Amino acid sequence: MLIHPKKHFHPYTHASGGWGSAQSVMKILWREQAFAKGSVALLKQNKPDGFACVSCAWAKPGRPHALEFCENGAKATAWELTSLKTDPAFFTRHTLTELRQWPDYDLEQHGRLTHPLRYDAASDRYQETSWDEAYREIGAQLQTMQPDSVVFYASGRASLETSFMYQLFARAYGTNNLPDSSNMCHESTSVGLQESIGVPVGTVTLDDFEHTDCLFFFGQNVGSNAPRMLHQLQDVRKRDVPIITFNPLRERGLERFVNPQSPTEMLTPASTLISTQYHQVAIGGDTAALIGLAKVLLDMEDRAPSTILDHAFIAEHTQGFEAFASMVRSCHWQQIERQSGLSRGALEAAATVYAQSERVMFIYGMGMTQHRHGVQNVQMLVNLLLMRGNFGKPGAGICPVRGHSNVQGQRTVGITEDPKKVPVELIEQQFGFKVPEQMGLCTVDACEGILDGKVRGFIGLGGNFLRAIPDTSRMEPAWQTLDLNVQIATKLNRTHLIAVKNQWLLPCLGRIEIDRQNGVAQTWATEDSTGCIHGWHGSAEPVSPHVRAEASIIAGLATAALPSASSIDWLGWSSDYSRVRSAIANTYPQIFHDMETRMAEPGGFHRPIAVAKREWLTESGKAQFVTPGTLNEDDDVSPGDIPRDVLQLMTLRSNDQFNTTIYGYEDRFRGISGTREVIFMHCNDIARLGFKVGQRVLLTTAIEPEVKRQVGPLEIVAYDIPEGCAAAYYPECNPLVPLWHHAERSKVPAAKSVPIRLSPASTQPL
Structure with a gap:
């Protein structure tokens, strides 16, 4: 494991950006041994003739700045273009049992995955396999399973082309189980x-x-x-x-x-x-x-x-x-x-x-x-x-x-558990299979299905599912009962280490890498937060000749699992993404007509938004004032009944991370360095609850006491936060969030307000 820096707590008094951001960018380029390659790539990041940032989904202007990237975007680029590698030899030295003891940062910091791998239970190690063997065995396994027992999860990274193929794969297989990262945020x-x-x-x-x-x-x-x-x-x-x-x-x-x-x-x-x-x-x-x-x-x-x-x-x-x-x-x-x-x-x-x-x-x-x-x-x-x-x-x-960078776009092209939100008739006419009518599983539903044994298989298109979801201490043991786990990824993470009966780890190209199919560099598209669709292409050579594009992996799995279920030419699509875009345009003509031409325009093209014309596509044909039912947006415990020793915890991200990916142990803007094991509290709450700044405490969920949910020890940091409130880092605090503690109707985990109690952990410093 890596040696981590010493802890420091110093209030940050400078503005955001500035020299602090510049120094942070230089530091990660050097650490990832990607100074030359990363610097060249950054000049093309979010540019019309370059690639979309793999980090956030903020809008990409048609007239970009000279440097159209931010500190975290640069970190994401260096993280992907790292010269460090996690090859098969790494797994001959380390069992999964050992690797589960590593911090999340250490796992991903070791570098890019380079070869397809299959888990061997006898040795408790990943072993190198061939792509053909992986496709054949995964396809055979899927053919033995009930379609609705398999979950097709998507993180927000995949392109529009890959996302469209992925949802067709799931539906042709016979399920609408298409949860994604949107289920956990927006x-x-x-x-x-x-x-x-x-x-x-x-x-x-x-x-x-x-x-x-x-x-x-x-x-x-x-x-x-x-x-x-x-x-x-x-x-x-x-x-x-x-x-x-x-x-x-x-x-x-x-x-x-x-x-x-x-x-x-x-x-x-x-x-x-x-x-x-x-x-x-x-x-x-x-x-x-x-x-x-x-x-x-x-x-x-x-x-x-x-x-x-x-x-x-x-x-x-x-x-x-x-x-x-x-x-x-x-x-x-x-x-x-x-x-x-x-x-x-x-x-x-x-x-x-x-x-x-x-x-x-x-x-x-x-x-x-x-x-x-x-x-x-x-x-x-x-x-x-x-x-x-x-x-x-x-x-x-x-x-x-x-x-995440294309989380909105993948919803636009069909990554959804609700078949009512996709053009079923057009899909069936074009591709020759019956779209399942039953509602699929969202992320929370998928977790419940894993807990009760109804979900038996899981395919992950990116992401770190077991770290991102709530109720971690309950979910990890249940995960091990699955029959099938297939993870498509660029780097090693926690989800890859909780072994199941049949498990594969399939390495994919990063977004910044050139995606050549039959010797031809492909272009691909994303949709940003403002509903703008852009075309992009990679600029760096692939990390290894043994990694494959996400679209190619989806095509290989679908061909093996669905030998005659539809008229889709999966391998033809994966060798020429313009054919996928043609299918997208035929399926969603109002949004993607003339997609091939329009996505290449500087600034891309915007999806039509009827509201801009004051047209309201609601049931009434008008915009709706919705009367709220309560002033308390987190009413598991009513305000008058909250004991004085209960705080409302919100989880948050540091300046040195994106989603579950930890780039380092610096949360510069909050003055935290060398650790993530802290809880931010108001000084009055620290005093009245009998604690001291720097004291180590355990955090326990203050609802559903029959289920023990605990995190810690964390060190108390006095911070400018309202009294009665506290904050600590995601995903470390996900074990405190009950699976049922989610937004009504949307089922988004309610991680921004969790009732907790604190108890002393130790008098010794961390």
Whole structure:
């Protein structure tokens, strides 16, 4: 195992970006032994003639900056282009039992997988196999299994072409079991926006940033999770546009920014103030805060009729306003303040700016979606925008910030457990098989199926499933009862080490690598957070001649498992991706017509968003005001019944990670170095609960006491966070999240608000 750096806790007082980001990029390029190769690749990252970042899904402009990458995007590129390798010889030295003791960082840091591998139970090791043998044996195994006992999971990395092939493979096999990473983050968005405005995605494009006169941020840490957006935010602030932020923690990326591409800012003390108001809402208090904002608007309207609300828009384009307004008026300020953790004055300050602004955008992240009432949170954002007609005009709308790079795109081309969300008739006409009618399994359902034994097989198209899901300590033992586990991956991770009866590890090309099929370099496409579809191609040579493209692997598995189930020419498709794109265009003509030409245009092409024309594809044909059922978005325990020793925990990511991938032990913006084993608490909570800064504690879930869920020991760090709240890192704290603790209707794990108790672990320092 690797030697980890020593711990340091020092408050970070600098702006985000700047020299800190530049130094971090240089450090990881050097560490991954990819300085030359990585530096060349970065010049093509997110450029029209290059490749899409393998990290976040933020928009890729048609007129890119000279360096169109951020610190975390550079880390993702260095991580993929590393010269370090995990080859078959590595597994002759290490058993899976031994490797399960390694930290996640050490596993992935060892390097890229280079050969197809099969698990050998007798030696407890992976052994090299051939691709033909892997396809043949996996296909034979799938043919013996009931289709609905197999799960086809997809992370958010795969291209549109691969994702389209993958969902056809699952459906031709006979199942709609197609859970994906969206189930764990923005499914609350897909459900909430579809019901409220008729589209499951955001309505904002990059152009809207040039026209807006006010931005609101909710539960999204732009500095760590979508840093390239800081360029748009800086431009907005140069026009003196206010940015109002609601977030439990004060995050540096939402406070100040130094543009690493600006010599003036890099060589002077200059920086850009990002948030003009910063409201530290309590964990679980978002709905209450939004109701407070709506209540202020209604009060202002009562005092000056027809000056605040857009009555013409409400009358022509919406339904449900009166019921919503009645509920808001009935809420008392004492209740709103207690639940939100914000004063009436703070909410009046934010609402006043909103009322004075004509074109307003709401930007939000998983801080809004990963709650028991996450769908309600999303719909409350829509309600506020509808009150002032902030849809269907430049500079206005709603902007969910998606996580993984193509998670939105793979949903667009059919990665969904719900057959009602795919064009069944067109699929059946084109490809000659019957699409299963039954509802498939989402991520939470798949976990429940593994626990109760109904799920017997699992195919993973990327990702680190066992680390990403909740209830880890219950899921890992259940996982070992599976009959089949197939993982398509670039690097070794925890999910690959929990062995089952039949297990394969199939190494794939990275997105940055040139994908040659029959000697011809292929292009591929993705969809970003703003609904824009781009074409891309790799720029680096593959890490090994033995790795294969994801599309080729899907084709090989489908050919072996489905010898005569459809008319799809899997191998022909995998050798020429333009044929896949033609099929996508025929299946989704409204979105992908002329795809081959349009995706090559600078900036790509946008999927049509009816809301931009004030057309509402809802059941009523109008936008819906949805009246919230509760102010408490996490009501497993009612506020009046929460014991004083219970804190509300939110999980968060560090500055040195992306999803479950840990790039290092530096969370620079929060002042943490050399460790991830910490819990952030308010100094008053530390004192009143009888603890001390630096003390080691165990965290225990404070609901469902008959099931012990515990994490630790973690070291207490005093931090600027609302009283009664705490924060610690994902995925380390996933064992604390019960599987049933998910958002109503969307089933997104409610990892942003988990009731916990603390107990002393040891007096010795970590």
